[in-house]
Amino acid sequence: MPDDAAQIRTLVERWAEAVHRGDLDAVIADHAEDIVMYDVPPPHEGLHGLAAYRATWPPFFQWQAQGACFDIETLDVTAGSDVAYAHALLRCGTPEELAEHPTLRLRLTFGLRKERNRWLVSHEHHSFPHD
Template sequence: MLEEDKIRQLKENLSRAIREKDAKKANKLFVKNCVLFLMAPPLMEKFDEGLEGLNNLENWFLTFENGIGLETKELEITNNSDIAFLSSLEHLTGKRTDGSETDIWFRETLGLQKIKGEWKVTHQHQSFPMHMDGTDKAATNLEP
């Protein structure tokens, strides 16, 4: 299997774990000392002992009534023998337990490292563009 195919498979495995609300499977794709810049606070998270039991992924999953919709568009991969970067647009959908609906597009960048022959996520960055009209509001209503 080509390295780019392995990288695409890791991305699909991560997306599938989120769609299936399986925190254990999702967390196994990250290195122990990963750095996360996610949409939800805090501003940055760094896990020296790994994600298992430390991040709030399971709690976030509980805010969705059923499955989570997650679709990837515009996936770009840059890689060499042991480092890779993925950038994409992500479409997150689902009905929340508070009765609201989530239907947003956001940007994501993943930094990967090949460790003992296996690709792992070392860095995850998710973001929204900001309206630059003085309102300082996230532009959560954009579509590709």
């Protein structure tokens, strides 16, 4: 059986692939019911709960259908026995956006907890650097 860090790495990679495919059920599959997410667009106080998290994705999928990428470039995982975090940089943008800003990367942080021997994302944070 893979160690905890490897399990989390696989979870994040599967999540990113699901986001890129626009597969909403797979995007939310490993998220806790009480997830808190801070995202790039409002609300700036964050979203609380799986239903609110789920509702944020359809507009993103519509934007992404314009040919945008969502590709992990770096991913680091630190895992304890029952809590963990992961942080990543992703290429996220349309070809035009990335041509105009080739070094721009989406910053992603996950906070995870282990429940019943399963890792769940309980906190998610997305941000872009401010110019």
